[in-house]
Amino acid sequence: MGQTITRIDFSPADQPLPREELDRLLPMHPGDTVTAGGVREAIEKLYLTGRFADVAVEAEPAAGGVILIFNTEPTYFISRVSIRGENEPPNRNQLTTASQLDLGMPFREDAVEAAMARMQERLKANGLFQTTIRYHVDLVDSTEEASIYFDLDAGTRAKFDDIQMMGEFVQSKDSLVKKTGWRRGLRYVPLPGWKQVTDNRIQSGLENLRRALQKDDRLQARVTLDDLGYDAATNRITPQLTISSGPVIEVRATGGKVSQGRLRQLIPVFQERTVDRGLLLEGEANLIDYFRSQGYFDTTVKHVQTQPAPDRTLIEYQIERGEQHKLRGISIAGNTYFDNATLRERMYIQPATLLRFRSGRYSPRLLEQDLETIRALYRSNGFRKVEVTSKVVENPLRHTDITVNIQIVEGPQWIVGSLELAGGSREDLRYLRSILRSTEGQPFSEANIAADRDTILAYFYNNGYPDAGFNWTQSDGADEGTVDVAYSLQTGAQQYIRGVLVRGLETTDPALVLDRIRLRDGDALSQSQIGESQQRLYDLGIFARVQTAVQNPEGEEESKYVLFYADEARKYSFNFGIGAQLARIGGGGNTLNSPAGSTTFAPRVSLGLSRINFMGLGHTISLQTLASTQQRRALLNYLAPQFKGHEGLALSVSALFNDSRDVRTFAARRWEGSVQLSRRFSKANTGQFRFTFRRVTLDESTLNISRELVPLLSQPVRVGLVGGTFFRDRRDDPVDSKRGTYNSVDLALASKAFGSQTSFSRMVLRNSTYHPFRRELVLARSVQFGYIQRLGGLAQIPLAERFFAGGASSQRAFPDNQAGPRDLRSGFPVGGTALFFHSTELRFPLIGDNLGGVLFHDMGNVYSDISNLSFRVRQRNLQDFDYMVHGAGMGVRYRTPVGPIRIDLSYGANSPRFFGFNGTLTELLAIPPGTPLCQEASAQCTNQRISRFQFHFSLGQTF
Numbered sequence: 001m002g003q004t005i006t007r008i009d010f011s012p013a014d015q016p017l018p019r020e021e022l023d024r025l026l027p028m029h030p031g032d033t034v035t036a037g038g039v040r041e042a043i044e045k046l047y048l049t050g051r052f053a054d055v056a057v058e059a060e061p062a063a064g065g066v067i068l069i070f071n072t073e074p075t076y077f078i079s080r081v082s083i084r085g086e087n088e089p090p091n092r093n094q095l096t097t098a099s100q101l102d103l104g105m106p107f108r109e110d111a112v113e114a115a116m117a118r119m120q121e122r123l124k125a126n127g128l129f130q131t132t133i134r135y136h137v138d139l140v141d142s143t144e145e146a147s148i149y150f151d152l153d154a155g156t157r158a159k160f161d162d163i164q165m166m167g168e169f170v171q172s173k174d175s176l177v178k179k180t181g182w183r184r185g186l187r188y189v190p191l192p193g194w195k196q197v198t199d200n201r202i203q204s205g206l207e208n209l210r211r212a213l214q215k216d217d218r219l220q221a222r223v224t225l226d227d228l229g230y231d232a233a234t235n236r237i238t239p240q241l242t243i244s245s246g247p248v249i250e251v252r253a254t255g256g257k258v259s260q261g262r263l264r265q266l267i268p269v270f271q272e273r274t275v276d277r278g279l280l281l282e283g284e285a286n287l288i289d290y291f292r293s294q295g296y297f298d299t300t301v302k303h304v305q306t307q308p309a310p311d312r313t314l315i316e317y318q319i320e321r322g323e324q325h326k327l328r329g330i331s332i333a334g335n336t337y338f339d340n341a342t343l344r345e346r347m348y349i350q351p352a353t354l355l356r357f358r359s360g361r362y363s364p365r366l367l368e369q370d371l372e373t374i375r376a377l378y379r380s381n382g383f384r385k386v387e388v389t390s391k392v393v394e395n396p397l398r399h400t401d402i403t404v405n406i407q408i409v410e411g412p413q414w415i416v417g418s419l420e421l422a423g424g425s426r427e428d429l430r431y432l433r434s435i436l437r438s439t440e441g442q443p444f445s446e447a448n449i450a451a452d453r454d455t456i457l458a459y460f461y462n463n464g465y466p467d468a469g470f471n472w473t474q475s476d477g478a479d480e481g482t483v484d485v486a487y488s489l490q491t492g493a494q495q496y497i498r499g500v501l502v503r504g505l506e507t508t509d510p511a512l513v514l515d516r517i518r519l520r521d522g523d524a525l526s527q528s529q530i531g532e533s534q535q536r537l538y539d540l541g542i543f544a545r546v547q548t549a550v551q552n553p554e555g556e557e558e559s560k561y562v563l564f565y566a567d568e569a570r571k572y573s574f575n576f577g578i579g580a581q582l583a584r585i586g587g588g589g590n591t592l593n594s595p596a597g598s599t600t601f602a603p604r605v606s607l608g609l610s611r612i613n614f615m616g617l618g619h620t621i622s623l624q625t626l627a628s629t630q631q632r633r634a635l636l637n638y639l640a641p642q643f644k645g646h647e648g649l650a651l652s653v654s655a656l657f658n659d660s661r662d663v664r665t666f667a668a669r670r671w672e673g674s675v676q677l678s679r680r681f682s683k684a685n686t687g688q689f690r691f692t693f694r695r696v697t698l699d700e701s702t703l704n705i706s707r708e709l710v711p712l713l714s715q716p717v718r719v720g721l722v723g724g725t726f727f728r729d730r731r732d733d734p735v736d737s738k739r740g741t742y743n744s745v746d747l748a749l750a751s752k753a754f755g756s757q758t759s760f761s762r763m764v765l766r767n768s769t770y771h772p773f774r775r776e777l778v779l780a781r782s783v784q785f786g787y788i789q790r791l792g793g794l795a796q797i798p799l800a801e802r803f804f805a806g807g808a809s810s811q812r813a814f815p816d817n818q819a820g821p822r823d824l825r826s827g828f829p830v831g832g833t834a835l836f837f838h839s840t841e842l843r844f845p846l847i848g849d850n851l852g853g854v855l856f857h858d859m860g861n862v863y864s865d866i867s868n869l870s871f872r873v874r875q876r877n878l879q880d881f882d883y884m885v886h887g888a889g890m891g892v893r894y895r896t897p898v899g900p901i902r903i904d905l906s907y908g909a910n911s912p913r914f915f916g917f918n919g920t921l922t923e924l925l926a927i928p929p930g931t932p933l934c935q936e937a938s939a940q941c942t943n944q945r946i947s948r949f950q951f952h953f954s955l956g957q958t959f
Helices: 019-025 036-048 092-099 109-125 173-180 199-214 260-266 277-293 340-344 364-379 426-435 446-461 510-516 527-539 707-713 921-925
Strands: 005-011 052-062 065-074 077-084 132-140 145-153 164-168 183-185 190-194 222-227 240-244 248-254 300-309 312-320 326-333 387-394 401-409 415-422 469-476 482-490 496-503 543-550 559-568 572-585 598-614 619-628 631-640 649-660 668-680 685-698 717-729 740-750 759-773 777-792 834-847 851-863 885-894 901-908 913-917 941-945 949-955
Touching (some): 036 065, 077 092, 077 496, 077 559, 092 109, 109 132, 109 145, 109 199, 145 496, 173 183, 173 199, 199 222, 199 240, 248 260, 260 277, 277 300, 277 312, 277 364, 326 340, 364 387, 364 401, 364 446, 415 426, 426 446, 446 527, 496 510, 510 527, 527 559, 851 901, 885 949
Parallel strands (some): 005 065, 077 145, 164 240, 248 312
Antiparallel strands (some): 052 065, 132 145, 183 190, 222 240, 300 312, 387 401, 469 482, 572 598, 598 619, 649 668, 668 685, 685 717, 740 759, 759 777, 777 834, 851 885, 901 949, 913 941
């Protein structure tokens, strides 16, 4: 000690930290004197970086002093945990979670041994007692990474063998064994032998056993799994259970009608399976709220607990409902800063309504919650001394009708007089001042201070300051009613990104992933940028899980590696579905029966196969098929999302075969290919550009039209179209919209230049709006307009290219595809070249949150030509179909996770009448061309009409 340092070396020469950073880190440099304290401090600083597992210092004599040599061993950090050979359950993710080996954390050999023990426990819980686990670790010196690979030999899953039951239980052992579901067999058909062991099967069996024991009011029945009882010789387990039936606990309510199912929901004794005073009092409160929600606002409840027998407890809730009231109104006075609508939308109590709250929604507890909500709103806007009180007033003429009067005394509003910011750079402070709430002249409240704190810390965290801190103080301002606020910011040391490490890729092109990660070497370490990059990788749809971590998160170093571990999803997926359609639908065939449609049951089966991440590019190939009595369909699609690295751009190429009978007039076979480029300009705006080429042939034997129309409408048609669609979607929920707007414009052009045999243009416009009012009602309306203009080629627009509409999604006064012009001899629809539909719906709740109702009015039709579009409501004669058809009705909506199931009943006040041919298709085609059309009912001409009453059953809202 005491000698001069001539040079400082590190061994090995390649260190985990750059030499420049090491030189800045060490407290001693060449020319300094060696001291024990300096060496100790240097070692401590190296350890604090987290990059070194061991540090030793030695001094080597040199001319003029000594050379200090730091001998180091690096710390390695977990960058991958790979598990292969698993036999689900447990799956790979469950085993990874059980290992507790977190990405980015230091690697230790003993931690791997502990991880294997935890994984073995998870495997044994799922019957895999014979599993052997081997592991190896790959170390990468350049980035100090440790990749841990676990190889499993799962062995054979154990089976149940028997059950040992100890304790007291009144039911037979055989009946209890049956309740577990561990024996083989169906529900009522037992089979010899036992099922395989899984953790889920064990837990569900124990729960089923508990429920079986508790059915006879033995709420405190207990089932404890003491041991699995594994026999290695037979690879079977014999679970050992301790059963305690417990006393009979009977809970009943008197004085008010409560179903047993509702009682079990309201009394927490049933859920907690124990009896104590707190749970009994909570049951009282729940019953009071339940009856007050039905209008019995004066309800009182008390419980009485007795023990009529040593093994029996009776809990009786005595209910006094009083008279049924109605909350007729809510008045608010004294508010000037907030209007009534702003306050009411935050309140839970509601006055009586015709449909949902027939007595209103009210209780003293709910009222007090609403008063506190209003107080909090005022306080967050600077009214520190606001007073909010209420008074319940009975109607003097009908004392069961009450009104809640809310009185607000706002008091003075406290304003921020000045805001002082200290800490951080001048640029940081200038930006922060522009986004803070508590700036000069703004309302002062602690809620705004808390919001500012979150804003400031989030800003610094996302700019590489993980140790940022925040403090604040307040003082009286210069003017009365003002508060001066001071924010003190502690930024700490800024951290940067040393590099981005992507691990876990097997087939995915690394360039595809790196292009989605917007982090670059030298950038500030931003948690928000890491999260956004993680979301971009998820958006590719090819990863089952994307984990992110900062390597060495606790270490004190200037820059750190950011790790992305992407677990690729299964490449192939299948889907299978069975369904049916019940409605007046198509069925094109060689029969002239029911030109207006007949109620048909059409079963359907769908099957699909998808291959994701094709060639590692993130692209998807899928084949989706559908078979029913009305349609045969196969769609092959190639999808390239985020095309060429653009997040909002997608390319799809598809081939379609469709053999359909959904139009009553004909059966059509379609071969189609298309290329589409989709671009999402913003959250609301999306555009699509496409080229479509198709060939459509009609089965002449199914053409239910007059002979003179067959040559024009039955020939095969080749159509090439260029088109595009623009969507503007501002709905809150596309599946079940409550507010917002939806607009779309679809344009297409068919031309000989695109290989088409005929030339025409097509335009379809749609506008939908959704307006909520009175909190529970939604007024929805939609208008749709379409027009096809013939430009050349065939003498008429081909039958398969015309507009066919009507039914559940357009005009409910018609069966499916039955609107518009009809063949004047057979009465079957032939489509049109223009359409106009307008629908209005009033949507409202019926029962609970899942069942709703709709009142609707539909108007519109398909027209023979744009020049014939008319709003008149009367049909001139049985050859006139160019008029506005009106339909009104009601429907029911049942909310499901995939969208509402809907049933609509419609009445068409002016549904079309027409002549139908009373004969066979052969007789129809035998009529010579030029034969006069039907003018009155006869042996061959039958006066028919679209039924005034229509029924529709489908999934999803109408629009």
